[in-house]
Amino acid sequence: MANVPPASAVVNRYAGRVRFDVLEEHLEEVDFLFAQRALLLTSQRHTLSDLDASEQRLLAHLDGLLAGEAEAYKLLLPKFVQGEGGEVFAVAYTVLATADAAWLELLARMYFDNAQGPVLDGLCAALRLVPHSANVTAVVAPWFTAARAPLRAAALDVLGFRRDPAVMPLVRALLDDPEPAVRAAACVAAGQLRDYSLRERVERELSASDDALRRAALRSAMLLGSTLVLDQCRAAVQRHAAEADEADEALRLLGYAGQAVDLPRVLAALSEETLVSAALAALGWMGNVAAIETLLDYAGHPQHLFQVAQSFQRITGVDFGAEQLLSASSAAPAAQADSARGGASADETALPNPDKLAVWWSAHAAQFPAEQRLLHGQPFTLGGMLLLLEQAALAQRGEIALALALMDAALPHIESTAFAVVQRTQCAACGV
Amino acid sequence: MTNSTSQGKDTADALVTKAITATGDEYFQSERALLARGAAAIAALQQRAQDPDPVARFVVKTLLDWIEGRAADNDAALQYLDAAEKRYARTPVGNPPPTGVARYLVEHYAGRVTPVLTLRLIKEDSWPHWRVMAVLFYVQQYPDKELLAPLTHFAATTTEAEWRNEAVETVNVIRGVKRAQSLAP
Numbered sequence: 001m002a003n004v005p006p007a008s009a010v011v012n013r014y015a016g017r018v019r020f021d022v023l024e025e026h027l028e029e030v031d032f033l034f035a036q037r038a039l040l041l042t043s044q045r046h047t048l049s050d051l052d053a054s055e056q057r058l059l060a061h062l063d064g065l066l067a068g069e070a071e072a073y074k075l076l077l078p079k080f081v082q083g084e085g086g087e088v089f090a091v092a093y094t095v096l097a098t099a100d101a102a103w104l105e106l107l108a109r110m111y112f113d114n115a116q117g118p119v120l121d122g123l124c125a126a127l128r129l130v131p132h133s134a135n136v137t138a139v140v141a142p143w144f145t146a147a148r149a150p151l152r153a154a155a156l157d158v159l160g161f162r163r164d165p166a167v168m169p170l171v172r173a174l175l176d177d178p179e180p181a182v183r184a185a186a187c188v189a190a191g192q193l194r195d196y197s198l199r200e201r202v203e204r205e206l207s208a209s210d211d212a213l214r215r216a217a218l219r220s221a222m223l224l225g226s227t228l229v230l231d232q233c234r235a236a237v238q239r240h241a242a243e244a245d246e247a248d249e250a251l252r253l254l255g256y257a258g259q260a261v262d263l264p265r266v267l268a269a270l271s272e273e274t275l276v277s278a279a280l281a282a283l284g285w286m287g288n289v290a291a292i293e294t295l296l297d298y299a300g301h302p303q304h305l306f307q308v309a310q311s312f313q314r315i316t317g318v319d320f321g322a323e324q325l326l327s328a329s330s331a332a333p334a335a336q337a338d339s340a341r342g343g344a345s346a347d348e349t350a351l352p353n354p355d356k357l358a359v360w361w362s363a364h365a366a367q368f369p370a371e372q373r374l375l376h377g378q379p380f381t382l383g384g385m386l387l388l389l390e391q392a393a394l395a396q397r398g399e400i401a402l403a404l405a406l407m408d409a410a411l412p413h414i415e416s417t418a419f420a421v422v423q424r425t426q427c428a429a430c431g432v
Numbered sequence: 433m434t435n436s437t438s439q440g441k442d443t444a445d446a447l448v449t450k451a452i453t454a455t456g457d458e459y460f461q462s463e464r465a466l467l468a469r470g471a472a473a474i475a476a477l478q479q480r481a482q483d484p485d486p487v488a489r490f491v492v493k494t495l496l497d498w499i500e501g502r503a504a505d506n507d508a509a510l511q512y513l514d515a516a517e518k519r520y521a522r523t524p525v526g527n528p529p530p531t532g533v534a535r536y537l538v539e540h541y542a543g544r545v546t547p548v549l550t551l552r553l554i555k556e557d558s559w560p561h562w563r564v565m566a567v568l569f570y571v572q573q574y575p576d577k578e579l580l581a582p583l584t585h586f587a588a589t590t591t592e593a594e595w596r597n598e599a600v601e602t603v604n605v606i607r608g609v610k611r612a613q614s615l616a617p
Contacts, residue, residue: 069609070600070604070607070609070610071600073587073600073603073604074587074596074597074600077584077587077588077596077600078587078588078589078596080588081588081589100607102577103580103607106486106580106581106584107584109484109485109486110485110486110487110581110584110585111588113484
């Protein structure tokens with residue numbers, strides 16, 4: 001045993017032998033996989049398992065950089081000055097995962113505090129995802145009192161994303177920030193952490209004049225169990241013509257909440273062309289078979305078929321492929337629908353044939369109870385939601401996580417863009 | 433009288449700001465002006481001694497030390513570098529050998545001129561290769577945490593791969609994760 005060198009000596013001995021070209025390969029792969037991960041999260045075809053597989057590759061290449069840390073700085077340090085998304089993510093992740101307190105403090109004050117644009121984006125991605133909480137806190141703690149509003153908002157974003165309860169007192173303080181963007185970030189963090197003591201404070205922002213702040217407050221107040229926010233959503237749907245964006249969000253939130261009393265309101269919103277997509281989505285989340293006939297009415301419109309299919313599936317759980325309901329030319333409308341939703345990857349979502357769908361419903365409608373909220377043909381339960389979260393397309397998981405959180409005030413708001421392994425831990429904490 | 437004092441102080445503040453932010457000739461003008469003011473520049477420098485930027489703090493501290501007592505060593509070391517350049521320019525080699533220069537600095541100044549040479553390293557726009565490498569080899573012999581920020585800044589911003597690699601080696605030596613380059617002939 002006496003001949004075993006100390007760990008530091010082993011590290012030093014190997015540090016000089018790390019091959020630079022191998023580190024370059026690791027950095028290139030991290031850059032690529034980071035971009036791929038961002039695309040995956042918008043996929044209508046890939047699931048949490050696919051994300052997990054991609055992340056295992058990403059983490060393996062990050063391990064390569066971590067193993068060559070001292071040597072890797074020859075490659076990584078310039079990225080703080082002129083890097084972009086994935087490269088900055090790689091260097092920030094390496095620093096956060098390996099740096100001792102003094103080195104981290106130095107780099108944080110030299111580079112992290114001055115980050116802007118793509119550098120700040122890559123840095124925040126690393127701060128959200130890296131498992132080393134103490135180092136993350138050390139970096140962002142001074143940001144809460146930073147002169148630059150984007151840093152204050154980033155600090156809230158990072159710790160809210162990580163569901164770090166240490167941020168709660170700071171959220172309260174920054175809800176009074178003079179910058180609407182910071183108050184919006186504070187509202188989001190309050191909802192993410194489900195800090196019910198902030199409900200009334202968040203509700204005050206429901207009437208804010210800043211659109212982004214008001215919308216952040218809307219979603220957050222919902223997560224904090226506000227009853228006021230449901231009335232606000234209902235009112236927003238009523239005055240849809242003037243504030244289509246807010247009405248769109250309000251409709252979706254009413255859908256996630258799933259209260260039967262709102263069904264007529266959601267159906268009425270279909271008369272407004274700009275709200276049809278949100279209303280169809282809401283009908284799916286409400287899980288009421290009374291809405292199926294209405295969904296079928298809209299299945300004949302190619303621009304709405306994607307949303308109809310999703311909502312139909314969300315209520316009934318029908319497998320379009322197994323039931324031979326697929327349209328022969330489903331790829332093109334799917335691409336159109338994806339494009340209409342704002343550029344999410346089109347993927348190869350298989351869409352049903354509207355006529356076959358109507359025939360199938362005629363034959364099977366009697367199987368579905370009319371008085372229950374349904375999710376994939378089953379009563380709307382925690383277990384069902386968790387299963388859906390595991391199996392659903394990645395692009396849909398954000399709203400599933402929100403609907404899950406709205407089921408029960410005691411449930412966590414699962415972060416649908418965290419590393420898959422973290423999400424699965426959060427799901428396990430739900431107690432099923 | 434009040435106006436003239438205020439104007440003088442503003443100028444000193446401006447010189448300090450320029451010393452922190454500028455490089456090349458613009459930096460040297462402000463460095464010369466601050467050193468010429470001597471004790472009169474101290475108050476302006478001390479105002480920036482707690483700057484949140486670690487590189488700015490290093491620049492200020494090095495200039496303060498220069499004014500307050502390191503002038504002889506600093507001036508002599510810089511003169512040695514100039515003299516070595518002239519002497520070797522007449523030889524077939526053309527440039528002084530970096531490890532030899534580093535050895536000379538170790539033997540004559542120990543670690544006393546690491547701050548001023550690191551300051552020049554980050555402020556010079558046109559240092560030749562031998563000077564950059566000599567200073568990095570020299571600084572490695574006296575790992576000083578105060579030099580981490582400027583050397584990290586140099587490594588992150590230089591466009592020369594060899595300089596960046598040696599600067600990172602130096603940073604790693606100061607951090608204690610690497611051993612210093614040997615200066616043995």
